[in-house]
Every structure is written in structure tokens, then in C-alpha cells.
Amino acid sequence: MTGEVLIGFYTFILACVAGYQLITKVPPTLHTPLMSGANAISGVTILGALAMTNGHGTIGATIIGCLAVVFAMINVAGGFMVTERMLKMFASKKK
Secondary structure (H helix, E strand, O other), rough: HHHHHHHHHHHHHHHHHHHHHHHOHHHHHHHHHHHHHHHHHHHHHHHHHHHHOOOOOHHHHHHHHHHHHHHHHHHHHHHHHHHHHHHHHHHHHOO
């Protein structure tokens, strides 16, 4: 394995561990507001993934970029659906 691949692999593993630790430490009452905030992060992911799909890299990078766009868009759409549901829940309690 080359040095760049190892650095990417280590970064991926570190991100997985940090993400797992962060999510398990968050109380359930904060999950929905955090999902709303995660939409902004997924938007940045989409921009980075689109940059990977520009066709100037390898075919593997293009495929991974396309997959990243698909998964980030699923996350954004799900986040907006959860946020809309949360806002409707709070709006119905005011009446």
C-alpha cells in the first residue's frame, strides 16, 4: 500500500471511531436537532464529492465520488424530513 492510501485509511478509521464515540455520548433528546445540523455538514460532503467526480482523477475516485453524492443526498433528504416532522410536532403542541 502506498503512503497516501494508508493515510486515507487511517483518517477513515479515526473518523469512524470519533463519530461512534460522539453519537453514543449524545442524549436521545438531542438527536433530532443534531440531525438538522448534520444537513449542513452533508452539504459540504456533497460539494467535495462533486469535486471528486470531475473526471480528472482515476475511475475509482469518480465512482467513490458518485457514491458519496448519493449517500450524502440521502442523508440531506432524511434530515429535512426529520426536521419537518419535528417542527410539525412542536407546532401542533402550541394549539
